Amino acid sequence: MKKGILLLAATTMILSCNQAPKENQNKEVSSEQTSNKEEASEPAGSFNIENTPYSDADLGDFPFFTLPKGLKAQNKPLQKNFDVCFFPVNGVMSPIEGKLYKINVSAEQGEEFSQRYFEKSIADYLQSVGAVKVFDGEIKREEYERYHKQDPNKGDEGDIGYADEQIKFYVIRTKEKGNIYVQFSANNASGKLNILQEEGFRQTITKVTADEIVKDLTEKGKSILYINFEVDKSNISTDGKEVVNQIGEALKKEASLKIAIEGHTDNTGDATYNKKLSDERANAVLIDLVKQGVVKSRLSAKGFGAERPLVANDSEVNKAKNRRVELVKVK
Structure with missing residues (x-):
């Protein structure tokens, strides 16, 4: 009887010892799986x-x-x-x-x-x-x-x-x-x-100045300008007026300069309408310069519409380049 009790007790102790490491092992595996899961899924925005x-x-x-x-x-x-x-x-x-x-x-x-x-x-x-x-x-x-x-x-x-x-x-x-x-x-x-x-963006647009206009007219015989007008009108916008003021300053600096003011458009829309609008805009610049005190005999104005494109009208960027005013030195 006593031998049976002792044998049962020993068996129970052996089973308990075998189970304890298994439970600890399960806990370690669970912990490792959690750690791996966290490592595998980086939080959003983690790249720097x-x-x-x-x-x-x-x-x-x-x-x-x-x-x-x-x-x-x-x-x-x-x-x-x-x-x-x-x-x-x-x-x-x-x-x-x-x-x-x-x-x-x-x-x-x-x-x-x-x-x-x-x-x-x-x-x-x-x-x-x-x-x-x-x-x-x-x-x-x-x-x-x-x-x-x-x-x-x-x-x-x-x-x-x-x-x-x-x-x-x-x-x-x-x-x-x-x-x-x-x-x-x-x-x-x-x-x-x-x-x-x-690379960071570098601004290359600079303000049009009278000195630059004089330099272009003297060295190249022309100055290409982008003067803003009201949409489908010949009224010069506020920032366009600043450019025209610089033209006036240039002509005052070089009193011998005579210029032809040419208006140009892209090829969008009706050709006849574009030519008329470009002519009106060129004349609007002439009138403003006369108001600034430039003698009218030094000026002429004409619109060419889309007849003389600077570049091919094959993109919006190029069309914008063609919508311009050119000052051409007159001998």
């Missing part, structure tokens, strides 16, 4: 360029690297000295400004495009020069709907950032070249590549 280590690699000149052998730019690259490009920072398409290069990529003639070859070539090269991967995934449809109208280059060459598009995004931080942002995507038919060298 200031926390990215500098690369001391020799990167060369913009756009910094070539395409892999056997691949080529499908069309003419979109290349701008200053623009904006959207990159997926923590899954949020964020605007970054600077020098921009965007291309569609295809295989050379006689070659087959390989998604794996394209992506691995670029990823390996970027890592070799100290780039840090920021994002590798897709943006949600809601995110695309939120941002895409803000992108002035949406749908253009090399455009990246569509819903369900697999995007790989890297950053190279350098002391000499600044921050360089690279994103690319591909399928098994073609690829896309964006490179941006971050």
Whole structure:
């Protein structure tokens, strides 16, 4: 009887000892899983360029690297000295400004495009020069709907950032070249590549001065000015009046100068109407100069409408360049 009781007690103690470590082990595993889960899901907004280590690699000149052998730019690259490009920072398409290069990529003639070859070539090269991967995934449809109208280059060459598009995004931080942002995507038919060298915006617009007008007329024989008028009218706007005042100052500085005032428009709308409006605007400038005390015999005015474009009327930017007033030196 006593031997049976002792045997039962010993068995109970053995079972208790075996169970205790198992419970502790379960707690440790649970704790480790929680820790791994927290590490795997970074909080939104966690990327900070200031926390990215500098690369001391020799990167060369913009756009910094070539395409892999056997691949080529499908069309003419979109290349701008200053623009904006959207990159997926923590899954949020964020605007970054600077020098921009965007291309569609295809295989050379006689070659087959390989998604794996394209992506691995670029990823390996970027890592070799100290780039840090920021994002590798897709943006949600809601995110695309939120941002895409803000992108002035949406749908253009090399455009990246569509819903369900697999995007790989890297950053190279350098002391000499600044921050360089690279994103690319591909399928098994073609690829896309964006490179941006971050730069701050530098204002290049300066106020028109009488001295600049005199210099242009003396050295070039003409001065091209952009004088604002009220919409579809010949009334000079407030800021346009400031430019006309500078013309008056220029003519007072150089009393021997005689000028022809020419009005020009883009090719939007009716040609006859445009010519009439440009003529009225040129004459409005003449009348204002006479009011400033410039002798009328030193002036003439004529409108040419869209007959003499400065550049081709093939974009809104170029059309704006054609809507101008030219002062032409008369001998």
